[in-house]
Amino acid sequence: MPHGEHAGHPEHAGREGHSGHEGHADHGGHGGDHVAMFRRLFQTMTVIAVPVVAFDPMFADLLGYEVPGWARWIAPVLGTVVYVWGGRPFLTGAVDEIRSRKPGMMLLIGLAITVAFVSSWGSALGVLSHELSFWWELALLVVIMLLGHWIEMASLAQTTSALDSLAALLSDEAEVVDGDQVRRVSPDALALGDVVLIRPGGSIPADGTVVEGSANLDESMVTGESRTVARTVGDSVVAGTVATDSGLRVRVTAVGDQTALAGIARLVADAQASSSKTQRLADRAAGWLFWFAAGSAALTAISWLALGMPDTAVVRVITVLVIACPHALGLAIPLVVSIATERAARSGVLVKDRLALEQMRTVDTVLFDKTGTLTKGAPTVVEVEPAGPYTADEVLALAAAAESDSEHPLATAIVAAASHRGLTVARAADFSSEPATGVVATVDGRRVEVGGPRMLTVHDAAELPVADRWRTEGAIILHVVVDGAVAGAVKLADDIRPESRDAVDALHRLGVQVVMITGDARAVAETVAAELGVDRVYAEVRPEDKAGTVAALQAEGRVVAMVGDGVNDAPALAGADVGIAIGAGTDVAIASAGVVLASSDPRSVLSVIELSRAGYRKMQQNLWWAAGYNLVSVPLAAGVLAPIGFVMPMSVGAILMSASTIVVALNSQLLRRLDLDPASSAARILR
Numbered sequence: 238m239p240h241g242e243h244a245g246h247p248e249h250a251g252r253e254g255h256s257g258h259e260g261h262a263d264h265g266g267h268g269g270d271h272v273a274m275f276r277r278l279f280q281t282m283t284v285i286a287v288p289v290v291a292f293d294p295m296f297a298d299l300l301g302y303e304v305p306g307w308a309r310w311i312a313p314v315l316g317t318v319v320y321v322w323g324g325r326p327f328l329t330g331a332v333d334e335i336r337s338r339k340p341g342m343m344l345l346i347g348l349a350i351t352v353a354f355v356s357s358w359g360s361a362l363g364v365l366s367h368e369l370s371f372w373w374e375l376a377l378l379v380v381i382m383l384l385g386h387w388i389e390m391a392s393l394a395q396t397t398s399a400l401d402s403l404a405a406l407l408s409d410e411a412e413v414v415d416g417d418q419v420r421r422v423s424p425d426a427l428a429l430g431d432v433v434l435i436r437p438g439g440s441i442p443a444d445g446t447v448v449e450g451s452a453n454l455d456e457s458m459v460t461g462e463s464r465t466v467a468r469t470v471g472d473s474v475v476a477g478t479v480a481t482d483s484g485l486r487v488r489v490t491a492v493g494d495q496t497a498l499a500g501i502a503r504l505v506a507d508a509q510a511s512s513s514k515t516q517r518l519a520d521r522a523a524g525w526l527f528w529f530a531a532g533s534a535a536l537t538a539i540s541w542l543a544l545g546m547p548d549t550a551v552v553r554v555i556t557v558l559v560i561a562c563p564h565a566l567g568l569a570i571p572l573v574v575s576i577a578t579e580r581a582a583r584s585g586v587l588v589k590d591r592l593a594l595e596q597m598r599t600v601d602t603v604l605f606d607k608t609g610t611l612t613k614g615a616p617t618v619v620e621v622e623p624a625g626p627y628t629a630d631e632v633l634a635l636a637a638a639a640e641s642d643s644e645h646p647l648a649t650a651i652v653a654a655a656s657h658r659g660l661t662v663a664r665a666a667d668f669s670s671e672p673a674t675g676v677v678a679t680v681d682g683r684r685v686e687v688g689g690p691r692m693l694t695v696h697d698a699a700e701l702p703v704a705d706r707w708r709t710e711g712a713i714i715l716h717v718v719v720d721g722a723v724a725g726a727v728k729l730a731d732d733i734r735p736e737s738r739d740a741v742d743a744l745h746r747l748g749v750q751v752v753m754i755t756g757d758a759r760a761v762a763e764t765v766a767a768e769l770g771v772d773r774v775y776a777e778v779r780p781e782d783k784a785g786t787v788a789a790l791q792a793e794g795r796v797v798a799m800v801g802d803g804v805n806d807a808p809a810l811a812g813a814d815v816g817i818a819i820g821a822g823t824d825v826a827i828a829s830a831g832v833v834l835a836s837s838d839p840r841s842v843l844s845v846i847e848l849s850r851a852g853y854r855k856m857q858q859n860l861w862w863a864a865g866y867n868l869v870s871v872p873l874a875a876g877v878l879a880p881i882g883f884v885m886p887m888s889v890g891a892i893l894m895s896a897s898t899i900v901v902a903l904n905s906q907l908l909r910r911l912d913l914d915p916a917s918s919a920a921r922i923l924r
Contacts, residue, residue, distance in 0.1 A: 275326075275387035282323035282383055286376035289315045293373040294360075313361045316372040320354045323379040326386070340527040346382055348527070350375050352558040369555055381898065386571070411442035414486060424476075427492050435485040443476050444496045449486035451672040453645065455479045465646060467672060482645055483672045526867055534558050537875040549876075553884075556874045560867075569859035572905040577852040584913035585836050586844055593815045593831025595856075597849035599796045600815060603744055603842060604787065606801035607755035607765055608731060610819055611740075611839060614802070616647055616713060617732035618654035622703045623725040632725030634660045636717045639678040639685040642668040647715065648676070650729055651687070675715070686718040693723070701726045711761025731757075733765060736915070740839040741769045743922040747846065750795070754778055754786055754809075784808035800842060817842060840915035847918050851911050859901045866897040 290296055292311040297304045304312075324347075331347025334340055353375040359365035410421045412434040419434055424442040427433070432448060435441055441454075453465035456478045465481055468474055474487055476496045493499065534557045541550030578588040588594045605611050621629040637655035640648035641662065655662050665678035665685070674695075675688015686692055693700060693716055704714050704726060713729040741751050754775040755762050762776035775786050783801075787809045790797045799806070799813035810816030810830045818830035819837050834841040873885035912918075 272387070275383060278323060278326075279380065279383040279387045282319055282376075282380050285315050285319055285323075286380050288312070289319060289376040290373040293370060293376075294367060295370040296373040310361075312370075312372040313358060316354070316357060316375055319376050319379050320350060323383060324350050327379075327382060340524050345527045345530070346378070348530070348558060350378055352555055353378070356555045365555075366552055369552060412436075425493075427489050429489055429492065431489045433487050433489060435480050435487055437480055437482060437484050439484075440479050441474050441476055441485075441487060443487075443489045444491035445474055445487035445489045447472050447474060447485055448488045450484055452480040452483040452485050453672055455481050455646075469672075482643075482670065526864055529867065530558060530871060533871045533875050541876070553874065553876050557871055560870055560874045569863045569901050570856055572902060573852050573855045573859060573908065576905050576908045577848055577855075580909055580911060581844075581848055581913060584844060584915075585834065586841060586848070586913065587833040588831070589833060590831030594845070594849050595853060596796070597798065597815050597832070597845050598853050600749065600798040600846065602750045602752060602790055602795040602797045604752045604754055604790065604797055604799045604809070604813070605771075605839065606783075606799075606806050606809075607753050607757060607762060609802040609837070610800050611737045611753065611765060611769065611771075612731040612733050613837075614731065616650040616729040618650055618727060619712065619730045619732065620707075620728040621725060622701055622728070624701055624723050627719075627724045629725070630658065630660055632717050633658065633727065634662055635680055635683075635685050635719060635724065636687045636715070636727055637662045638665045638680040639668070639676055639687050639717075641665055642678070643670055643676050645670075645676075647713065647729060651715075651727060683719050684721075687715055687727075688718075689715060692716065692718065696721055696723075698723050703728075709760055710764045711758050731761070731765075733768060734837070734839065736838045736840050736919075737769055739919045739923065740842060741771060743840070743843050743919045745770070746922050747843075749846075752790070754783060756780070781808070784812045787812045798842070800839065802837075817845065836915070838915045840919045843918040843922060844913040844915050847921075848911065848913060851908060855905055855908050858904055862900055862904070863897055 289312050292304050292308045293316075294304050294309075294312070327343055327346040327350065330343030334344040353371035356365055356369040357371045357375065360367055360370040409423075411424050411427055412419050413422055413427070414432040414434055427443050433442060433445070435452075437452070447468055447470050449470065451467065451469040454468050454474060455465050456475065468485070473490070474485070476491075534554050537553045537557050538550050541547070541553055574588075574594070577594065581588050581594075608614050618633070621633050623629045623632045627635075633651070633655050637652045637660065640651045642665065643649075652662070663680050665680050668676065668678040670676040675686055675692040677684065677686045679685070690700070696718055698716075698718065698721075700714070700716065701723065704716075707714050707726075707728045711730070715727045715729065717724045717727065744751050750772045751770075752773045752775070753762065753766055753769075753771045756778055757776060759774075759776040762774050765771070766774045778786060783806060787797055787799055791814070797813045798815040798817055799809045800817045800819070801807075801810055802819035806818075810818060815832065816830035817832045817834060819834055832845055834845075870885065873883075876884045878884070
């Protein structure tokens with residue numbers, strides 16, 4: 238995967254794709270390695286910094302005590318360790334920024350600690366003034382910057398790889414039919430033309446064509462289609478899908494990189510590699526501050542040299558460069574991100590990518606995958622139409638009795654509906670099922686059949702009139718036949734989540750366009766969209782085309798957040814400006830997203846938007862405060878008020894540095910007050 242990291246960030250070494258979805262393909266270990274590295278470095282430098290600060294002559298002067306003669310070399314020796322060891326990531330980053338000609342945070346830190354290091358040694362050796370001993374400032378700056386990077390790395394660390402999750406969909410082994418024998422092999426050993434045996438409940442190991450048998454396949458993890466799909470001889474099947482009720486024999490037509498699953502993996506990888514390259518706020522602020530500090534130092538040197546005061550020029554230039562070190566700036570963003578992600582986690586929102594959280598405030602289009610996101614992702618009995626002498630409850634009870642021994646998702650929905658209505662369901666006998674036709678059982682001495690059009694054809698029976706209307710709504714229709722006569726019909730559909738309407742209404746109130754995308758039939762999609770008030774609908778979209786839909790919306794100039802839960806959503810989640818995965822979805826979708834919702838409540842998207850906007854406000858406030866300190870203190874340190882007799886002492890500058898850091902920390906803590914409950918977010922917006 239191509240490198241896209243912003244030069245100068247030491248935590249990016251070994252992590253690819255500094256973007257909206259950082260380093261998914263590389264996070265198997267590097268992310269955790271960097272978190273551990275910065276944690277250990279911070280802890281070690283903190284221990285070493287204590288004696289450096291305590292035995293620094295300038296710090297001693299500030300607190301009114303003297304450093305004993307025997308301890309005069311403790312600060313220089315240990316301060317050198319802090320500079321070389323603890324400062325190494327920043328010095329390396331500074332060199333990278335110089336090479337790339339993009340000055341930023343690393344160069345600013347590197348400049349400050351290097352000037353402090355050189356001047357402090359000059360002071361220790363008696364070459365420079367005692368006033369220029371900055372060992373304590375050097376130690377504190379390195380420790381605070383390491384803390385900031387540790388916090389940031391912890392917020393970015395990811396433990397799941399989207400591509401590993403895709404591979405996990407495949408079976409560990411395949412059963413190859415070889416004459417009268419069946420041998421078990423690794424899916425990697427399959428060759429074109431091999432015939433593999435798929436047992437009921439088994440996963441298909443490679444793309445192929447059915448050569449024997451019929452079965453209902455669960456393709457939801459790949460296509461997003463909520464209902465199972467009947468596949469029989471001659472039909473194509475895809476690796477990773479599951480035969481729910483019967484066995485199949487499949488001739489392999491694609492293996493390895495040629496499979497549909499591999500194609501989705503490539504789309505995920507490509508989308509992650511080409512994600513947003515938005516530069517960090519702190520980087521931009523640090524870049525401006527670098528030029529401000531460098532320019533101020535140059536003007537300071539010129540001014541004092543012009544006055545014929547070279548010694549004062551040296552002191553003032555060094556003071557300016559050291560005092561410009563960005564203590565607060567280094568914590569301004571990481572602290573907000575850390576508190577925001579922790580606050581979000583307590584409300585069921587996992588922020589995996591802090592750039593995604595930052596970008597969420599600018600989103601003007603939310604693209605929802607229908608199945609499992611706006612809808613429940615499983616068939617539900619919506620209506621029962623009786624015929625003849627039967628009531629709706631009797632029809633449902635008979636259907637539930639006949640389906641009670643079936644594990645098919647439609648059977649589960651019917652049995653659940655009968656239970657929900659409190660119906661008495663008789664015990665069935667002589668149960669049998671036939672794929673693509675239906676089930677049959679004996680219930681209280683009557684032959685009860687539940688199935689689709691093929692079952693009615695066997696009995697030369699007609700559908701109930703209501704079936705035409707149900708069909709235009711995209712519903713699944715099952716008829717119930719008792720002793721050869723139609724007793725009624727059951728309408729099943731992927732039920733809309735009750736929270737979806739509030740989510741759509743609140744997004745509209747925020748000025749965000751709501752778009753729905755699905756692999757389902759257009760009739761199904763249009764029905765759901767009309768009920769929810771969705772602005773635009775993309776129906777019958779193939780898995781590989783979902784990412785293209787995201788790209789098309791982005792080409793319109795829209796900032797797109799994609800909300801999904803299936804493997805088919807993974808490329809779109811990775812390619813969107815912000816990918817939001819439903820926590821109940823597949824590992825692949827979760828790994829491809831920058832934000833994961835622990836619940837399936839679509840209103841959680843509102844919580845993410847609110848958190849993003851509140852967090853961004855805090856970032857801006859912190860950056861203005863951190864930079865504002867420098868805008869005031871640097872000119873004073875340079876001696877701009879020297880004509881009226883005031884030159885800011887280093888001690889005052891040091892106090893201001895500490896104060897700015899404390900203010901940034903306290904301001905960030907205010908973010909904890911934000912209520913991120915999805916219902917509360919929706920209520921506030923709709924109020």
